[in-house]
Amino acid sequence: MARGEKAYNTTCAACHQATGAGIPGVFPALAGSAIATGEVAGHIDIVVHGKTGTAMQAFGEQLSVLDLAAIITYERNAFGNSTGDMVQPADVAAAK
Helix, strand or coil, rough: HHHHHHHHHHHCHHCCCCCCCCCCECCCCCCCCCCHHHHHHHHHHHHHHCCCCCCCCCCCCCCCCCCCHHHHHHHHHHCCCCCCEEEECCHHHHHC
C-alpha cells in the first residue's frame, strides 16, 4: 500500500486527486467507483491500456509492472474502497 500510495500520488493524483474524489465532470472519482471496486481484470485493463475517447492514458509502457500492481492495489483499498485485493505484478504482466 505504501508503494502504491507513493506511485499514485506521483502518477494519478493530478487527475483523480489525492483523495480519490476526482474532478466532477472532468476526471472520475475512484472512491466507490465501479472500476476500483469491480472486477480486478477490468481495473488492470484500464490502467494498462487506457480508455479510448477519454483523458485516461495507457500506463502499461510507462510504469513497471510492480508499480502498476501497487497503484491498482492501492486504488482498490484506499478512499473508502476495501476490496481486500492484492494485485500481483504477474497479473499486470498477463494483461499486457
